[in-house]
Amino acid sequence: MTEFILILFSAALVNNIIVLGIVGADPALAFMRRMDVATGLCLTMLVLLPLVAVAGYLIDTWLLLPLQLDYLQLLVFVSTIILITLLLKKYSRFLNQKLDARINVFLPFAGINTAVLGIMLLNLEFSNTFLKSLAFGIGTALGFSLVLLLMTAAVERLEVADVPSPFKGLPIILISLALISMAFMGFSGLILH
């Protein structure tokens, strides 16, 4: 159990995908304008990422390895993502009405997000078991939404700040993201993965 929490913690804080700039930074930038849009995307990520991580693990261990088809890995992963997104879009109504209303709009955006494919590939790299990949999925989703919510609230303040004209808009957001990543470096070495 502690293994589960450790991975979850490390995926959310220590090597947070946006902060270490691995994947998922660009879509987060696009959604930093308004709070309700950002929370919507975070909810979608929280639903989608664990599913995709687990699906990736299952397909990899049961389908590709026994049939030595791991060269098809990328193609199959992309198609599973699309499959899951469409399934969710169609059948999330039965899951729960309120959640469906919130995440339905964002599902296509979340589907094509670099973070999703990045998760599946990173999963293989760390050669996780089933439980570990689930923890990794949830942890990454939490990390993604943490940084996204922080930045969305900050953007509202940055727009009013007397930023010198060449830096107004996206540059100052990127600088803030850089400073946040610098702060997250404090967590490095926290959990020796």
Place this chain on the structure above:
Amino acid sequence: MIGILIILIFAIAIALLLNSSRSQTPEQDKLVDRVDALLPQTQCGQCGYPGCKPYADAIMHNQADINQCPPGGRNTIRKLANLLGREIKPLNPVHGKEGPKKIAYIDEDICIGCVKCIKACPVDAIAGAPKLMHTVITEECTGCELCVAPCPVDCISMLVYVQGGRRVKLEAPMRVTV
């Protein structure tokens, strides 16, 4: 051989799901109304579209930019940018300049009662009947200037609207010294 089979299965599953998914989500039309609610409803056509609703549709489908509405001016552009999460751009001078609100005024002694302006007015702000005197209802007039052109005798002029008898300037602090 099995690889091709697997890819085929995935492709078919995705195709099935794709054609049965819902078309434009209701979310889309509600947003058009919210965009339309921000526009000044002058129906003047200065943005290049016949009225505010078509302009709102055009904005929604990215055919029109958010800075083509002179009557709305900076204020409307800022609100549209906030709603749609787009960059705040200055008003596009091609469509006209932002100025104080204007109200049409019919010069009674020239007007011949030809009802052409009543037909042209998008918001029925001109009261009058054929061969009878026409006057503009100042509260209703949105200042879209559509009635100025059709008038054969050019008796309609646009006057700056003075609020409650005194011209209120927004940004005038009491005494600005250097």
Place this chain on the structure above:
Amino acid sequence: MTNEKIIISSPHMHAATSVNRVMTQVIYALIPGILLSVWFFGAGVLIQCLLAVLFALGIEALMLYLRKKSLGLYLYDGSAVVTALLFALCISPYTPVWVNFIGIGFAIIIAKHLYGGIGNNMFNPAMAGYVFVLLCFPVYMSAWPMPLDTTDQHSTFLQTLSIIFTGPSSVDNFDGLSGATILAYTKSQISGMAMVSEIRNSPLFGSFAGKGSEWIAIAWIAGGAWLLFQRIIKWQMPVFFIGTVFIISLLFYWYDSDIFLSPVTVIFTGGIMLAAFFIITDPVTASTTPFGKIIYVVGIGLLACIIRTWGAYPDGVAFAVLLMNAAVPLIDNYTRPRVFGEAKNG
């Protein structure tokens, strides 16, 4: 000639307060701590402070000129001096001059003026500069002079000057002069499976905390008391911060007393006291709502302890401050106080 707009409007009376007065009060409160540091750790601290203030004012003047702001108004508001002093007190007295310059440059230019000058910055400039320098030049950050009576070797004023300006190689017994801070020392010992009891009796430890640093911490408390008396800072922030750190280290201490230091030692070492009264109470980057301030401060305490025990860096306060600075807009968003006449659950 100030080209700022002067608006004359209804409250024509004004209390005798200004940004300049707030900042000068903070500088006065810092002085006792600086003097004691000089007494215990040698003149290095004073040189670093002077250098930092010099660089800060120079770069601030340059940036104000570039941003076409009136120098007369902004340069003398003292905020650059406060940033410089806090930065100089965090870095080791033996850091070379160019490292000092880079840190201050980063703090003033990127962390402050790119956001729009005083009042607009999101991150505490001193901490941003310190973390930047810590990440780029960890070597220089770990070489601290030994406190007063722990060793007989002491770097004279000239030696310190040459270390700072020409680098550590200029002095032959540099290793004898410098050693690790108490925190770094304990962390390395503990990872080497030593017991806390053995660590305690090393020369670095004084009566209840680091040899010199316990008195310096008391000097910070004195400075903080002066600021509280002058109503520059609110009492909730230091109290809740020190409280959080105390409780957490107490829990650790109960959990396993031979790995973790006692809470009292934890509070009086590292940057806790300096942060409690001067860094987290920086009005610009802290949360503004009364309840939000408490969450902000407890968050810093929590993160500082986590980084300090498990992180790679000995003192986690700087990172914790930056992390919570990033969270301040979110906190302000969700901690709106009740308005006069609003229904209780409103």
Place this chain on the structure above:
Amino acid sequence: MNRELHSFPGGLQIPPHKELSNSKTSLITPLPERIILPLQQHIGSPAVPIVKTGEKVLKGQVIARASGYVSVPIHASTSGRIIDIGNYTVPDSLGLKAPCIVIEPDGDDAWFEIKPTRDYLSIDPKALQEVIREAGIVGLGGAGFPAHVKLNEGMENIVDTLIINGVECEPYISCDDRLIREKPGYIVNGARMIRHAVQAKHCVIALEEDMPEAYAALKELIDDDIELVQLPVKYPQGGERQLIKALTGKEVPSGGLPIHIGIVMHNVGTAAAAYRAVTRGEPLISRYITVSGEVKDPRNLQVLLGTPVKHCADQCGYEVKEGQAIILGGPMMGMYVNNMLMPVIKTTNCVLVTSTFNQQPEMPCIRCGQCAEVCPAELLPQQLYWYARAKNHDRLREYHLFDCIECGCCSYVCPSNIQLVQYYRKAKRQIMQDEQTMSGANRARQHFISRNDRLAREAQEQNEEMLAESETDETDKQSFIQAAVERTRAKRAQMKKPEKQQDHDE
């Protein structure tokens, strides 16, 4: 029974400077050469003039009648000739001109006929409200809200407490203090009269501890029906919500009115003016104002409404000096004005001449939160400042911008010297203007949609008529064709018969 006092949140202790003007008795100012009476001296729609230039009027005669319910008439302050009705400078924060009636006094001060009523205690409330409305009584505390509207609300709902507000928390101003000391009878009887009108259970007259003589003056006239309360000095205790919280501990709901919690509040000046209007039939044509600050002889004056401010200042030895500011009202909420040409109107309570006014430049906000501590409405002035600069109207509404009473405490303590109140006033005006254009736009949309429906309906009706006509032709045509077909068939049948016969013949 002494009332348990509470304290309201925030607020300031500021130097009162009242001793300058509250020791000397008030001077009745001589007639000026011009009386300028603006038509808008109250909250609500401006009055409409009913006199023409050149007409002679008597003192107290109605020269402009009220237009609408929330409006009050304007009376001539003295007898004389109307010389002009036009735009003159008025005490207004933007220094703009507004329509006014100008009277040239003829010096004999002859009264118009006045109808005093004796039994002010047993007068029926409706008649009382009518008299107060006719006399043009408005809240003299500074807001200028028509008193008869407040009275009406009081009559329709159950009123627990009537508060007569004698708390003068603004520095330099002592006109209410002098009014209480010189005419305590008016105030006590006025309070009893209003209490009778609104049937209030309790009646409280509130003063501050720095007004001992006024307290003594009122104490003699009060038996036991009215409570006299002395509150500790604190700015802005004179504010409606703050005084209610201080006296009763209840908070007026945000965005609501005191009547919602059963409280009616009137200024001491309003109570006195109401009493004079009922018992002596005199309309509101004069009031107490304080002239203070850097004048030779700072004191209180009984001034006819419409007297130019310059005339009042000259009574107290005012000389023009460089770098001096003229402020109408107190230093915390008063209006800075460029000249002294404007007249004294119903809501002017003080003329302040001072050179120690705040004119340092503005520094950026460092979010220190001092302003949030002193704000009596418990708002977050620093957040409101940032959102006002960002013109973020819905956030401003969320943070209750319209609960701000513009008392100036936040700007007073701001280390960056930001004129926060000015930002909030501007933001409020922008939001009001914005809502006006929005409602105009909605109305225009409704008209546009109904016009389109009408055009569509007309077009539909037209082609229906066309269809109907064609159908009727259709039916005639059908029958016509039918008839033609029969005819041809019949003819053909006829031709066939003879043909057959021909076949036979050949």
